[in-house]
Amino acid sequence: MGFLQRLKDGLKKTKESFVNQVTNIFTGRTNIDDDLFEELEEVLIQADVGVKTTFTLIEKLREDVDQEEITEPEELMDYFQKELQSLLQNDEGGFKFDKDLNIIMVVGVNGAGKTTTIAKIAGRYKEEGKKVMLAAGDTFRAGAIEQLQIWGDRLGVNVIAQQEGSDAAAVAYDAVQSARAKDVDLLIVDTAGRLHTQTNLMEELKKVKRVIDREAAEISAGVEVLLVLDATTGQNAISQAKLFNDAVDVDGVALTKLDGTAKGGIVIAVKNELDIPIKLIGVGEAAEDLQNFDPEEFIEALFSSEE
Amino acid sequence: MIFSNLAEKLQDTFDKLRGKGKLTEKDVKAALKEVKMALLEADVNYKVVKNFISKIEDRAVGKEVMDSLTPGQQVIKIVNEEMQELMGGSKEDIAIASEPPTIIMMVGLQGSGKTTSAGKLARKLSKDGKSPLLVAADVYRPAAIRQLQVLGERLDLPVFSMGEDSDPVDIAKGSINYASSHNCDTIILDTAGRLHIDQTMMEELESIKSTVEPNEILLVVDAMTGQDAVNVAKNFDDRLDIDGIVLTKMDGDARGGAALSIKAITGKPIKFAGTGEKLADLETFHPDRMSSRILGMGDVLSLIEKAEKSIDKEKAQALEEKLRKNEFTLEDFMEQMDQVRNMGPMEDILGMIPGMGGAKQLKNMQVDDKQLDYIEAIISSMTPEERRDPEVINGSRRKRIAQGSGTSIQEVNRLLKQFRQTKKMMKQLNSGKMKKGGGFNLPFFN
Numbered sequence: 039m040g041f042l043q044r045l046k047d048g049l050k051k052t053k054e055s056f057v058n059q060v061t062n063i064f065t066g067r068t069n070i071d072d073d074l075f076e077e078l079e080e081v082l083i084q085a086d087v088g089v090k091t092t093f094t095l096i097e098k099l100r101e102d103v104d105q106e107e108i109t110e111p112e113e114l115m116d117y118f119q120k121e122l123q124s125l126l127q128n129d130e131g132g133f134k135f136d137k138d139l140n141i142i143m144v145v146g147v148n149g150a151g152k153t154t155t156i157a158k159i160a161g162r163y164k165e166e167g168k169k170v171m172l173a174a175g176d177t178f179r180a181g182a183i184e185q186l187q188i189w190g191d192r193l194g195v196n197v198i199a200q201q202e203g204s205d206a207a208a209v210a211y212d213a214v215q216s217a218r219a220k221d222v223d224l225l226i227v228d229t230a231g232r233l234h235t236q237t238n239l240m241e242e243l244k245k246v247k248r249v250i251d252r253e254a255a256e257i258s259a260g261v262e263v264l265l266v267l268d269a270t271t272g273q274n275a276i277s278q279a280k281l282f283n284d285a286v287d288v289d290g291v292a293l294t295k296l297d298g299t300a301k302g303g304i305v306i307a308v309k310n311e312l313d314i315p316i317k318l319i320g321v322g323e324a325a326e327d328l329q330n331f332d333p334e335e336f337i338e339a340l341f342s343s344e345e
Numbered sequence: 346m347i348f349s350n351l352a353e354k355l356q357d358t359f360d361k362l363r364g365k366g367k368l369t370e371k372d373v374k375a376a377l378k379e380v381k382m383a384l385l386e387a388d389v390n391y392k393v394v395k396n397f398i399s400k401i402e403d404r405a406v407g408k409e410v411m412d413s414l415t416p417g418q419q420v421i422k423i424v425n426e427e428m429q430e431l432m433g434g435s436k437e438d439i440a441i442a443s444e445p446p447t448i449i450m451m452v453g454l455q456g457s458g459k460t461t462s463a464g465k466l467a468r469k470l471s472k473d474g475k476s477p478l479l480v481a482a483d484v485y486r487p488a489a490i491r492q493l494q495v496l497g498e499r500l501d502l503p504v505f506s507m508g509e510d511s512d513p514v515d516i517a518k519g520s521i522n523y524a525s526s527h528n529c530d531t532i533i534l535d536t537a538g539r540l541h542i543d544q545t546m547m548e549e550l551e552s553i554k555s556t557v558e559p560n561e562i563l564l565v566v567d568a569m570t571g572q573d574a575v576n577v578a579k580n581f582d583d584r585l586d587i588d589g590i591v592l593t594k595m596d597g598d599a600r601g602g603a604a605l606s607i608k609a610i611t612g613k614p615i616k617f618a619g620t621g622e623k624l625a626d627l628e629t630f631h632p633d634r635m636s637s638r639i640l641g642m643g644d645v646l647s648l649i650e651k652a653e654k655s656i657d658k659e660k661a662q663a664l665e666e667k668l669r670k671n672e673f674t675l676e677d678f679m680e681q682m683d684q685v686r687n688m689g690p691m692e693d694i695l696g697m698i699p700g701m702g703g704a705k706q707l708k709n710m711q712v713d714d715k716q717l718d719y720i721e722a723i724i725s726s727m728t729p730e731e732r733r734d735p736e737v738i739n740g741s742r743r744k745r746i747a748q749g750s751g752t753s754i755q756e757v758n759r760l761l762k763q764f765r766q767t768k769k770m771m772k773q774l775n776s777g778k779m780k781k782g783g784g785f786n787l788p789f790f791n
Contacts, residue, residue, distance in 0.1 A: 051542065080391060083385055083391050083572070084390075084391045084572050085572065086388075086571040086572050086573070088386070089382055089385050089386050147569070147594070147597070148456070148458065148461075148594065149455070149456025149457060149458055149567065149594075150456060151455070151456055178622075179492070180491070180492045180493075180495030180496055180499075181488040181489065181490075181491040181492030181493075181494075181495055182488070182492075184487070184488035184491045185486070185487045185488035185489075185491075185492075187488075188487035188488055189487060202495075233594060233596060233597040234597065234598075235596070235597050235598045236596070236622075268456060268567075268569075270454065270567075270570055270571060270573050270574075270577070271567075271569045271570065271571055272388030272569060272570060272571025272572060272574075272602070272603070273386055273387070273388050273571065274388070274569040274571075274597065274598065275569075275571075277598050278569075295454075295455070295456075295540075297540070298454065298540040298541070298542065304571065
């Protein structure tokens with residue numbers, strides 16, 4: 039199965055509800071009126087696009103109508119797709135990978151899918167022939183270290199771990215040293231899930247980041263922070279992204295569980311309100327279902343009429 | 346603090362209404378538009394919001410409001426009433442089987458917090474005098490069984506598992522025999538997380554249900570869930586006819602609109618709320634209190650309940666006795682402080698006090714639990730003699746205590762001064778009259 043097909047399959051639910059509703063709005067009438075915009079507003083909000091971003095989109099469409107003198111609703115649908123795409127425009131999907139050692143620190147709230155995402159990234163780069171190492175930085179949740187170790191065994195990847203309850207920064211420190219000694223290309227550091235509102239836990243996260251930054255600077259390794267967001271999250275995702283970004287400077291977002299929801303609209307809201315690039319999207323259980331995010335492909339997969 | 350964002354927004358809207366002597370239809374509509382936006386931003390389902398607003402509009406533009414002297418307050422009253430209606434009536438308990446074991450089955454999406462909630466629920470039930478058995482029926486997620494076993498060890502409660510290669514239906518069946526031979530009266534089944542649209546996985550839940558006939562099926566839902574919350578709840582409810590909801594991660598800043606929507610769409614009650622990282626952080630959900638919390642009216646009832654649970658009555662009486670005789674020492678002080686801390690982080694406690702949730706100056710205040718750590722460290726660094734009679738603490742002792750506790754002499758002095766003042770206050774109170782049998786007295790935290 040090709041990447042685009044996987045993407046299409048994973049987005050099937052979103053397509054069925056969101057896109058079909060949007061299409062009906064534009065095709066089911068003969069002129070562009072206030073009702074059209076009101077219905078569109080309803081559909082967008084129901085897709086978790088958020089009040090603010092919805093208003094921005096509708097405002098832009100109204101401007102398009104005035105400036106381009108559009109009279110056909112179906113013609114306006116093309117503009118809608120274009121506006122969506124331009125809102126989602128990213129600099130890059132995926133990771134940079136421009137240093138001898140590249141470190142990805144993975145952060146997020148509890149249950150977002152950090153560990154699974156790490157396993158998928160590790161599997162992908164192992165396949166590409168990179169030497170990958172994992173660091174079990176979630177020393178808090180019961181069973182978290184074992185969960186990562188099981189993944190390590192399955193993938194044939196080294197896992198650096200200490201006891202449950204040990205200092206996450208110390209694990210990160212050990213891991214960077216070990217990665218350097220063993221000529222690792224990619225080190226992925228797991229962290230405990232934490233709610234972004236818990237100040238003390240966010241302070242701990244800052245400390246882990248400081249330790250990684252310091253050790254990485256010495257050997258000029260690259261560091262990226264990846265925030266994992268659950269696509270079924272509502273408007274709270276904005277607050278999560280904002281506070282994690284304030285604490286540890288998020289470089290990109292991985293949006294997980296998109297296949298389970300018809301409401302992936304939060305992708306648009308996060309990009310629009312915070313301008314943090316979406317790097318990866320998860321559209322299924324399999325390893326290949328974690329894909330680099332490409333706005334053009336994303337829109338195409340959503341709106342194409344083929345199955 | 347839960348719902349505080351929504352509470353602030355609604356408060357702002359209503360403040361504008363309050364100032365008006367006479368309301369026009371336009372005023373009400375404009376205000377309700379704000380309410381609508383606030384609810385949508387709080388992730389309340391679009392359809393639920395629409396119904397809610399039109400109901401209020403019908404009542405608010407009516408004669409009873411327009412002709413009243415305080416129309417703004419009338420609208421607030423209506424919103425409050427409708428919100429309570431929507432959240433449901435009083436709290437609902439878990440169904441207990443007439444013959445043990447009572448079987449509780451936890452279901453939900455991946456990452457919603459099933460395993461943690463299973464552990465928290467087991468703790469709660471065992472505190473209530475039950476002997477629960479945790480059952481590891483999640484054979485898919487790596488180390489899920491291990492996670493439950495660790496929780497079981499921490500709680501000192503039994504965990505039943507048959508390894509990762511067994512069928513969850515067999516595990517559920519097997520747990521019943523295990524429970525009866527180990528004298529457990531309550532079984533908590535931790536099932537694997539699954540998407541509500543995954544046919545095979547949903548069928549697995551259906552066959553567990555038909556095999557063991559649970560008394561209670563609880564759907565675990567993340568409070569941060571967006572517009573999809575209702576679809577998830579509806580799907581699980583359609584297939585399993587769930588009995589209630591556990592709402593998790595309520596300690597974040599999610600506005601929790603999902604709670605409103607799920608109740609409105611499925612009609613099933615929210616029974617518990619997960620409010621923190623610790624195993625003790627599971628509360629019985631009180632819909633009536635929650636709706637006043639949404640509207641920024643505080644939650645005094647929960648606060649009182651927390652205090653009653655955390656504070657040892659006998660100790661409190663002994664303390665009262667000491668206070669009356671003015672024999673209160675720094676040792677007692679430390680004990681008392683521990684009891685207050687048992688109630689949870691200060692920030693949570695403040696959030697439950699009416700007016701505090703919306704108070705602007707408190708909005709960004711971080712209540713520092715560390716301050717209490719310092720006090721504890723200072724007292725711990727004193728000798729028993731010093732704790733009983735702080736008057737003996739001279740300059741060199743102060744220095745030693747400051748060094749021992751990693752604080753400064755100023756901090757030690759501040760604590761001693763506070764203590765002296767409290768004793769003085771107690772003396773005055775004792776010479777007057779002191780309220781008897783209050784259960785708990787917390788002079789330091791007045």
